[in-house]
Amino acid sequence: MSSSEIWIAFYTILRREIRRFMRIWPQTLLPPAITMTLYFAIFGNLIGSRIGEMGGFSYMQFIVPGLIMMSVITNSYSNVASSFFSAKFQHSVQELLVSPTPNWVILLGYVLGGVARGLFVGAIVTVLSLFFTHMHLHNLLLTVLIVFLTSVMFSLGGFVNALYARSFDDVSIVPTFILTPLTYLGGVFYSISLLPEVWQGISMLNPVLYMVNAFRYGILGVSDIDVTWALFIIAAFIIALFYIGLSLLNRGRGIRS
Amino acid sequence: MTYAIEIKDLKKRYDNGFEALKGVDLNVEQGDFFALLGPNGAGKSTTIGILCSLVNKSSGRVRIFGVDIDEDFAGAKLHLGVVPQEFNFNVFETVFNVVVTQAGFYGIPLELAKERAEKYLKKLDLWDKKDTQSRMLSGGMKRRLMIARALIHEPKILILDEPTAGVDIELRRSMWEFIKELNEQGTTIILTTHYLEEAEQLCRNIAIINSGEIVENTSVKALLKTLSSETFVLDLDGSLSNVALEGYEMNLVGDGSSIEVAVMKGQNLNDVFAYLTQMDVKVISMRNKSNRLEELFVKLIKGSK
Numbered sequence: 351m352s353s354s355e356i357w358i359a360f361y362t363i364l365r366r367e368i369r370r371f372m373r374i375w376p377q378t379l380l381p382p383a384i385t386m387t388l389y390f391a392i393f394g395n396l397i398g399s400r401i402g403e404m405g406g407f408s409y410m411q412f413i414v415p416g417l418i419m420m421s422v423i424t425n426s427y428s429n430v431a432s433s434f435f436s437a438k439f440q441h442s443v444q445e446l447l448v449s450p451t452p453n454w455v456i457l458l459g460y461v462l463g464g465v466a467r468g469l470f471v472g473a474i475v476t477v478l479s480l481f482f483t484h485m486h487l488h489n490l491l492l493t494v495l496i497v498f499l500t501s502v503m504f505s506l507g508g509f510v511n512a513l514y515a516r517s518f519d520d521v522s523i524v525p526t527f528i529l530t531p532l533t534y535l536g537g538v539f540y541s542i543s544l545l546p547e548v549w550q551g552i553s554m555l556n557p558v559l560y561m562v563n564a565f566r567y568g569i570l571g572v573s574d575i576d577v578t579w580a581l582f583i584i585a586a587f588i589i590a591l592f593y594i595g596l597s598l599l600n601r602g603r604g605i606r607s
Numbered sequence: 608m609t610y611a612i613e614i615k616d617l618k619k620r621y622d623n624g625f626e627a628l629k630g631v632d633l634n635v636e637q638g639d640f641f642a643l644l645g646p647n648g649a650g651k652s653t654t655i656g657i658l659c660s661l662v663n664k665s666s667g668r669v670r671i672f673g674v675d676i677d678e679d680f681a682g683a684k685l686h687l688g689v690v691p692q693e694f695n696f697n698v699f700e701t702v703f704n705v706v707v708t709q710a711g712f713y714g715i716p717l718e719l720a721k722e723r724a725e726k727y728l729k730k731l732d733l734w735d736k737k738d739t740q741s742r743m744l745s746g747g748m749k750r751r752l753m754i755a756r757a758l759i760h761e762p763k764i765l766i767l768d769e770p771t772a773g774v775d776i777e778l779r780r781s782m783w784e785f786i787k788e789l790n791e792q793g794t795t796i797i798l799t800t801h802y803l804e805e806a807e808q809l810c811r812n813i814a815i816i817n818s819g820e821i822v823e824n825t826s827v828k829a830l831l832k833t834l835s836s837e838t839f840v841l842d843l844d845g846s847l848s849n850v851a852l853e854g855y856e857m858n859l860v861g862d863g864s865s866i867e868v869a870v871m872k873g874q875n876l877n878d879v880f881a882y883l884t885q886m887d888v889k890v891i892s893m894r895n896k897s898n899r900l901e902e903l904f905v906k907l908i909k910g911s912k
Contacts, residue, residue: 450712
């Protein structure tokens with residue numbers, strides 16, 4: 351395929367992915383908007399007003415970056431995992447497999463579809479947060495870079511999950527039992543400086559902590575960790591997951607017999 | 608000469624140890640209307656799966672219009688259009704989007720894709736359904752949608768895996784008219800079907816596969832010539848109480864208003880007609896007792912076991 355044909359194939363996958371999550375917006379866009387509004391109202395407003403300041407900011411301001419990041423992570427992951435698994439399940443993935451579209455384009459198309467949903471939901475949550483607090487922006491470039499790379503990373507994770515999944519249960523196991531605990535324990539609602547030293551050390555093993563804190567640094571200018579480490583860890587995960595995803599795709603794991 | 612499909616010593620062993628293909632050799636000429644026949648589990652779908660990259664081969668060589676799939680699979684796939692046995696489109700997409708999206712996977716610009724989608728959906732009587740979600744279509748319409756989708760990149764080879772399963776007679780006829788038209792325009796057609804009369808009527812060449820091996824690969828005409836006998840049913844104007852013609856195996860059917868005649872190689876029906884004329888009985892109509900290809904198919908499959 352020529353480079354222009356490859357671009358058309360990539361754009362076709364991306365357009366289809368965006369069309370999919372826009373078509374089923376009551377399942378994809380509405381729930382995070384409602385959930386995050388409840389978080390802002392209950393944790394940020396009601397409980398937050400009693401907690402006082404955290405990291406030099408009001409509790410509401412402190413949790414907004416974490417909640418935006420939480421919605422980006424969850425939506426990026428679940429978009430790719432459910433979309434690619436559905437394509438496997440109803441065999442429509444064969445439409446792509448019989449075509450000359452290279453595997454790396456298939457991977458990139460699905461991943462950027464997940465990024466599109468992650469960032470779209472992130473934007474919705476950001477707008478909703480403005481009804482509860484004003485947004486401080488410390489470093490725009492870093493904020494955008496971190497949220498984009500995190501979205502890429504979790505979209506890749508969702509793709510690998512979908513390749514391995516044999517049933518719809520397999521698609522929900524990772525988000526429920528791994529992603530949610532890591533996100534909740536990743537400093538969305540608190541600064542790890544509040545934890546005993548042992549738990550601070552254990553928290554440092556949680557990759558989500560680096561992403562949430564780096565994003566919070568971009569917005570508020572405060573972080574529990576070194577932002578350079580966050581960029582390094584995200585980049586390492588992206589490279590590893592891209593390699594795993596592409597190798598599995600080339601071998602036909604779960605899609606070719 | 609470059610073959611449309613050239614398969615050499617193709618083997619496939621699945622992870623569970625099942626040997627689906629045991630060294631298949633097969634050539635399909637350009638412009639051919641070719642049938643790949645075999646009982647369930649013989650290896651037809653595995654062969655087709657390997658051609659279109661849904662199944663990984665264990666060993667062997669496959670060339671599609673001279674392009675080796677091990678060297679340039681993407682290039683080889685450009686020549687292929689596949690209509691699989693199972694419906695495999697996104698059931699939530701509209702008919703139009705299913706076809707246009709497939710064009711995108713082949714790098715076809717959107718405007719051209721829309722033009723071609725209109726052309727093929729009209730040809731296959733689906734244009735008035737273009738905005739319908741594909742899951743709402745009838746079985747026959749879904750089958751035609753997969754044909755339109757397979758043609759969107761105008762391939763040189765169209766592979767149809769059981770295309771008429773579940774399609775009513777009228778639709779089946781119009782579908783074959785369209786496929787014949789494509790073949791006349793130069794598209795190589797490869798067909799698997801359980802309706803052997805379709806293969807006999809449509810195909811020039813044929814391969815029969817059983818237990819992962821090709822047991823026959825010849826022209827339909829040559830294959831039919833190997834029939835040692837053919838049984839005809841003659842419907843008569845009136846009825847007979849008994850029939851006997853020396854050298855011929857003849858039986859009365861039902862109340863005697865029909866007879867069955869087995870005509871061996873070297874014999875002919877003129878003797879039978881002469882005998883019936885002598886008996887003062889007229890023949891109203893005549894048909895084969897069973898499909899000729901079917902008789903051979905059963906014989907070959909039994910013989911290969």
